[in-house]
Amino acid sequence: MSAAPAISLTGVRFSYARKAPVVLDMERFEVAAGEKVFLKGASGSGKSTLLGLIAGIMAPTAGRIEVLGEPMSKLSGGKRDALRAERLGVIFQMFNLLPYLPAGANVMLPARFSARRGKACEAAGGAEAEARRLMTRLQLDPKQYWSSPPIELSVGQQQRVAAARALIGRPGLVLADEPTSALDADARDAFLSLLIEECAASGAALLFVSHDGSLASKFDRAVDLSELNTAGRSA
Numbered sequence: 001m002s003a004a005p006a007i008s009l010t011g012v013r014f015s016y017a018r019k020a021p022v023v024l025d026m027e028r029f030e031v032a033a034g035e036k037v038f039l040k041g042a043s044g045s046g047k048s049t050l051l052g053l054i055a056g057i058m059a060p061t062a063g064r065i066e067v068l069g070e071p072m073s074k075l076s077g078g079k080r081d082a083l084r085a086e087r088l089g090v091i092f093q094m095f096n097l098l099p100y101l102p103a104g105a106n107v108m109l110p111a112r113f114s115a116r117r118g119k120a121c122e123a124a125g126g127a128e129a130e131a132r133r134l135m136t137r138l139q140l141d142p143k144q145y146w147s148s149p150p151i152e153l154s155v156g157q158q159q160r161v162a163a164a165r166a167l168i169g170r171p172g173l174v175l176a177d178e179p180t181s182a183l184d185a186d187a188r189d190a191f192l193s194l195l196i197e198e199c200a201a202s203g204a205a206l207l208f209v210s211h212d213g214s215l216a217s218k219f220d221r222a223v224d225l226s227e228l229n230t231a232g233r234s235a
C-alpha cells in the first residue's frame, strides 16, 4: 500500500464536451509516493485540466488514472469526491476558501468532512490543535487570524489558509495550481519552502503547477506538460 505511486496515469485522453477538441492526450505520467514534482507548460497546455482529472473533479474520456493506489477514473462522481476529500489536499488558483467561515474553520474543514483525516489529527491533539499548528508553521499566527473572515486577509494570507487546509489530516497527495502567482519573489520562496517541508513531514507527494521555472530546483523533478501532452499535435 505504501509503495503505490501517488499518481499513475495511462493512455489518458480528455475533452470538455463530446464534440469538443481533445485537450489532453498523455501516454504515461507517474508521480511516486512522497515525490515532489514541478509541472510547467505553456499557457493552455492543459495543466489545470490535468490537475482536475487527477483530483477527480472530471473523469477522462479514455484511459486510466490511479491515485494513491485507488482507481480514480473508474469511480462514480460521488466516490471521486469522497476520495478527494479523504486522501488529497488541493490548493486552487483562487484558493476557494469558504467566505462565510473564519480562517481556522476553513483550515479544519477536511478534518470535519473526512473521518480518516479527522483521525489523522488525533495524534496532534485534534483538528483544532493541528489547524493551529499548521497555521503557525505557515507563518499565519492563529492567535491573530483564527477568527478572521477570508475577505479580511491579504492574498498571501489566504494562500496560507488554503495550504494549511490542504495539508491537514496527512493527505497522501497535495495538488497545487499556481498558488504563488500573486506573490512577490520573497513571499513566494518562503511559502514554497514551507509547503515542501510540510509535505515531506507528512509523507505527502506534491504536484505543483507554476509558470515560474525558477522554482523548479526546489523539487525532485520537473515535468513539461507541453512535451507530454500530444493533443492537437499533427502526427
Ligand SMILES: Nc1ncnc2c1ncn2[C@@H]1O[C@H](COP(=O)(O)OP(=O)(O)OP(=O)(O)O)[C@@H](O)[C@H]1O
Residues within 6 Å of the ligand: 016, 023, 041, 042, 043, 044, 045, 046, 047, 048, 049, 050
Ligand atoms: N471549462 C472548459 N471548457 C472548455 N475548454 C476548456 C475549459 N477549461 C479549459 N479549456 C481548454 O482546455 C485547454 C487547456 O486548458 P488549461 O486551463 O488546462 O491549461 P493551462 O495549461 O492550465 O493554462 P494556463 O497556464 O493558462 O492556466 C485550453 O485549450 C482551454 O481552452
